[in-house]
Amino acid sequence: MTAQAKMAVDIGGTFTDLALDIAGKRFTAKVLTTPSAPELGVLNGIDVILARAALAPADIGLLIHGTTLATNAIIERKGARTALLVTDGFRDSIEMAYENRFEQYDVMMDKPPPLVPRHLRLAVPERMNAQGKVVKPLDEQAVRALVPVLRAEAVASVAIGYLHSYANDAHERRTRDILLAELPELAVTLSSEVCPEIREYERWSTACGNAYVQPVMASYLKRLADELRLRGFACPVFLITSAGGLTTLETARRFPIRLVESGPAGGAILAARIAQECGYDKIVSFDMGGTTAKICLIDDGQPHYSRSFEVARQYRFLKGSGLPVRIPVIEMVEIGAGGGSIASVDALKRIQVGPESAASEPGPACYGRGGIEATVTDADVVLGRIDPDRFAGGSMKLDAAASRAATQRMPGDRLGIDATTAALGIVEVVEENMANAARVHAVERGKELTDRTMVAFGGAAPLHAARLAEKLGVRRMVVPTGAGVGSAVGFLMAPVAYEVVRSLYVLFDADFDPAQLNLTRQAMREEAEAIVRQGAPQARLVEQWSAEMRYRGQGHEVTVALPSGDLTRADREQLIALFVGQYEQQFGRSIPGLEVEVLNWSLRLATEEPPARTCPPVLGQQPAVPAGFTRMINPASGESQEVPVYLRAGLPPGARLSGPAVISEDETTTIVTEAFEAHINAFNYIVLEMKVAS
16 A cells, blocks of 8 residues: 555543544544553554554554653653753853742742752853853863763753853854763753743743753654654654644754643644634634643634743742743643543632643543542543443443542542532532633633634543533534544644744834844744755745734733745834734733834744635534433533433434533543534534524
């Protein structure tokens, strides 16, 4: 057979999801993640999906991979022993951070500790100014004197972050050469390569994060590549980035920090494609897996992009309580609310859910793998939302008695309530947590939710999406085919892409001259194209050009999309107008009379995406035929009621049903609450529409 199949693999905290497409026919699989050796879960899933598709490794033409390994290494502090070399006098900048408190009134507040402890933050005499001119030459002897220190401390990875290296990286590059001459096995990250932008704290934090996970990721990617080769895979392997593009193994090894949100990015790509197919101009995507839930806003068929992200927020997910990284990322909010999120009761006798997760080892109590704490999945089993005999297509039998016992212990016994009431409390709390996160995310971006269509995917999202939609006032919801492995399906749609960022100060005043800016853009284009062409030698490329703009003197910027190509003096007014429009949308007003300036410029180069297919109307509709009935707890009344169960595989386009109902498939279950009616569209997507009040 000609190698024409595309395979996608997404490692989550609980499950590893796979999707395979060959000649328009899709196969999916979901297996438990193996945290101690993630490649084992990947290989197990590959065996399962190849068997289902009756294919051999040689039939796979492309393999796309997303992983949470880099994120987990930072969250769990299981990365490499890392040192940071900094300009003399700035050793503690990485710990001083912004010199503010993210929780102003908590006297017991702890700031997140840096990835690099103070004794491994090593000062080097050197200095560049903001224009990239040498103020103090690099003391090469001082760099060589650090080699015995690195050896004695068993340092495996080094981040080099010198002041103003974004303007001139000569000292960072020379330091790397000196270290590698003495320590050739050392992993070295330059802040000027991983984040060539102004503001040393974010740049050094990003460099430290990259250095911290680089040996872990390089080792994992090598083990996986070796195993794939031994099994007969000869196809290219690409990694999905946090910005939703595909990049090569080599680039992923150099900049693994760009993979921290790779899985959720796939889900955003899927939701954007569904928006284009179905003609929805405003989308809120809801991705709920075993460990986290992700919410993303999509407008006009495209997700929003950002340059800043915080990993491992430690204090109730407050902004500022995590480790900032400056990477291209699809803008979304992520909270610890997944199927494996553990329920507890706080000192005020309130039910809390997450962020701790039972993950896959030991997993929820119903998995029978040693877990004893009640999770969201256990609550769903108690409420009748999950059929213990049909979970994962019947390949994994759940222990309903264990779910009830765990839910009764906590929070039931602690609050003096029965297991059913406790389970209702758990799901109500987790659904309200997700609704609140969605509201805050929308408000921060000046967006509304009530006029949006929700796209729900991930193993747990269709179980909770209807109730979430009710809370948010969202009147329409879509559950696509393959929803249980939605991020992996999104990987199959991702373009080969790479983003380059540069700091270049430009003031849009009467003397605006774009000559230097045009030279910078061209250099950025060449850098991005060199990487993209490795995976797409002949493809047509699409350029996206944006700037971080602000009124002169402000401390923070607004990202503004700009026309691609070279600029002229005559473009000045148009650029200012674009900024003012974006500023007004986000803050509700503009500030007349102030000049506009830019600090950073971003260029994203991607392969051209094929046009989205258009979902046609369905001619003729008929009532769906249930495959059976089950008892489920009504979340509004708390009463048990008998509801019909439909098998998704048996619902043709045009089939209609009314809630309450259950739609079952191998990798997830869709709950249709009594507030919704559902029908199957021409692409076999489940579309839920809120009932019209009579």
